[in-house]
Amino acid sequence: MIGRKKRDLVVEGFIYLAAILTTVIVAGIFFFLFKDGLPLFGEVSFKEFFTSPYWYPTYEDAEYGIFALLIGTLSVTGLTILFSIPLAFASSIFLAIFSDKSRNFIKSIVELMAGLPSVVLGAFALKYISKWIIENIPSAWTGLNIFNASLVLSLLSLPYFITLMEDAIRAVPKTQIEGSLSLGVSWTSTIFRVVIPQAKSGIFNAMILGINRIIGETMIVLMVAGGAAMVPSGIFDPVRPLTATIAGEMGETELGSTHYFALFMIGVILLLFSTCFTLIASKLKGSGKIDKR
Amino acid sequence: MKKIIALALISLVLVGSLVASTIVIKGSNTVYPIAQLWAEDFKAMNPEVEISIEGAGSSTGYKALLEGQADIADASRWIKSKEVVAMNEAGKLFVPFIVAYDGIAVIVNPELGIENITIEQLGEIYSGKLGSWKNLDDSLDNKRIVVYSRDNASGTYEYFTETVLGDERLAPQVQMLPSTNAIVEQVSQNKYAIGYIGMGYLTDTVTGLAVEGVLPTVANVNSGTYPISRPLFMWVDGTNGLPEGKVMDFIKYALTPEGQARTLDAGYVNAYGIE
Numbered sequence: 001m002i003g004r005k006k007r008d009l010v011v012e013g014f015i016y017l018a019a020i021l022t023t024v025i026v027a028g029i030f031f032f033l034f035k036d037g038l039p040l041f042g043e044v045s046f047k048e049f050f051t052s053p054y055w056y057p058t059y060e061d062a063e064y065g066i067f068a069l070l071i072g073t074l075s076v077t078g079l080t081i082l083f084s085i086p087l088a089f090a091s092s093i094f095l096a097i098f099s100d101k102s103r104n105f106i107k108s109i110v111e112l113m114a115g116l117p118s119v120v121l122g123a124f125a126l127k128y129i130s131k132w133i134i135e136n137i138p139s140a141w142t143g144l145n146i147f148n149a150s151l152v153l154s155l156l157s158l159p160y161f162i163t164l165m166e167d168a169i170r171a172v173p174k175t176q177i178e179g180s181l182s183l184g185v186s187w188t189s190t191i192f193r194v195v196i197p198q199a200k201s202g203i204f205n206a207m208i209l210g211i212n213r214i215i216g217e218t219m220i221v222l223m224v225a226g227g228a229a230m231v232p233s234g235i236f237d238p239v240r241p242l243t244a245t246i247a248g249e250m251g252e253t254e255l256g257s258t259h260y261f262a263l264f265m266i267g268v269i270l271l272l273f274s275t276c277f278t279l280i281a282s283k284l285k286g287s288g289k290i291d292k293r
Numbered sequence: 294m295k296k297i298i299a300l301a302l303i304s305l306v307l308v309g310s311l312v313a314s315t316i317v318i319k320g321s322n323t324v325y326p327i328a329q330l331w332a333e334d335f336k337a338m339n340p341e342v343e344i345s346i347e348g349a350g351s352s353t354g355y356k357a358l359l360e361g362q363a364d365i366a367d368a369s370r371w372i373k374s375k376e377v378v379a380m381n382e383a384g385k386l387f388v389p390f391i392v393a394y395d396g397i398a399v400i401v402n403p404e405l406g407i408e409n410i411t412i413e414q415l416g417e418i419y420s421g422k423l424g425s426w427k428n429l430d431d432s433l434d435n436k437r438i439v440v441y442s443r444d445n446a447s448g449t450y451e452y453f454t455e456t457v458l459g460d461e462r463l464a465p466q467v468q469m470l471p472s473t474n475a476i477v478e479q480v481s482q483n484k485y486a487i488g489y490i491g492m493g494y495l496t497d498t499v500t501g502l503a504v505e506g507v508l509p510t511v512a513n514v515n516s517g518t519y520p521i522s523r524p525l526f527m528w529v530d531g532t533n534g535l536p537e538g539k540v541m542d543f544i545k546y547a548l549t550p551e552g553q554a555r556t557l558d559a560g561y562v563n564a565y566g567i568e
Contacts, residue, residue, distance in 0.1 A: 058445045131482045227469035248444040
């Protein structure tokens with residue numbers, strides 16, 4: 001028989017090992033992405049890469065400008081935020097404060113949404129939403145565009161937003177809400193003056209984690225954002241976000257070619273986005289006034 | 294004693310299943326549907342053979358063949374010079390078989406109302422010089438031409454752009470979609486869309502245009518008059534002579550009259566005689 005102490009030590013060691021392993025893996029991902037991305041700037045200038053709108057990686061006189069792709073990612077993400085955050089915010093307030101019996105039902109629907117495979121949503125958008133857009137929106141010349149992708153991405157990201165925001169709102173002490181109401185303050189004022197200020201950092205945290213998720217989403221933008229590497233002039237123009245470019249082109253790229261380095265550099269940029277957002281999120285959480293109890 | 298016999302039997306079966314050959318086919322997603330039909334037939338005749346097929350693009354096939362990770366590389370284009378260099382450096386020799394012909398159909402929405410297009414017009418559309426259908430034909434609506442293409446990882450993309458554009462570039466507003474189905478779907482939804490697909494994927498929801506007056510039909514590809522058609526290949530590693538056994542049997546089957554008839558089932562065109 002091993003003594004209790006020894007057993008604890010083994011378990012402790014295992015836990016440490018697991019934690020270190022995770023760190024090593026993340027560091028490794030950073031290292032290899034940079035290793036395969038940085039050689040790009042030996043062949044393409046920094047300025048061309050970030051400011052040229054011409055993405056022609058497979059031509060004789062290839063050009064590797066990601067400006068249009070970057071705008072693609074930002075526009076799809078931006079519109080998704082516009083669609084989903086107000087909706088998620090309202091739903092989370094409802095779930096946290098007003099729902100009673102309906103809560104479990106709505107919660108399970110939200111959880112079901114979270115489990116929807118993105119490829120299924122994509123196929124649905126390709127067939128039905130796209131058709132609807134062409135038939136009903138006169139200014140839309142193609143059914144695959146920023147609008148369509150953002151709509152589907154909103155569906156995908158709503159569960160994240162709702163769950164995280166609801167947690168933030170629930171963390172506001174009930175006594176404060178009751179106190180405010182008992183002083184004769186209306187529900188509207190209570191929500192905007194008492195609940196939201198208290199839950200602010202948690203709500204921001206939810207937004208940032210959700211945005212992180214939207215930027216990284218690949219399948220949906222590959223299928224329904226339209227795939228055109230152009231700088232859009234409206235929400236019904238097609239775009240080719242960064243993730244879709246990697247997914248669409250990596251399979252055919254020769255190892256060690258400029259195109260290959262460029263795709264890895266795009267990966268680096270996505271990783272930097274995600275790191276920034278994660279850092280901001282953890283900062284917010286740290287300074288948050290959420291009562292952990 | 295019985296146990297030993299049983300063990301021996303089990304190990305024999307195990308060894309047997311290891312020997313029972315697996316044919317690994319990788320490469321072009323244009324060749325994929327026809328390779329799959331042949332694999333079904335071949336498995337029906339040789340139940341002990343396992344066949345795995347991947348269709349991630351011609352380049353992946355050549356790469357897999359070079360690295361010894363595939364027995365057969367499907368390709369919808371000829372081997373590139375840099376792939377030949379890599380092959381030479383590895384001291385290998387790849388051997389091609391033409392297994393079928395593929396015609397690329399140019400598709401529009403049936404409501405658009407055109408039936409013919411020229412290679413030159415296609416070039417102008419895909420390079421973005423012709424913005425509106427009215428510029429193509431005065432009788433058409435003054436509406437933006439919505440241009441669809443396959444992703445640049447697709448062999449169909451390479452062949453099509455080479456044929457209609459030469460060295461010219463695809464316009465930035467051309468929409469690159471990851472699958473043929475997506476293109477058919479979009480063209481069938483949008484009256485002003487144009488796209489191109491392998492003839493095997495033509496459906497009656499879209500119109501396959503005549504190119505230079507020649508319709509995309511099996512007969513026209515076979516006779517060589519349809520301008521956008523190409524041979525499809527299966528490559529094998531012939532460094533030490535042609536492969537023996539099931540891999541070669543598979544290719545032989547594909548080239549029999551029976552196998553060639555299957556190309557028509559997949560919407561392609563037979564390369565050799567069928568009965």
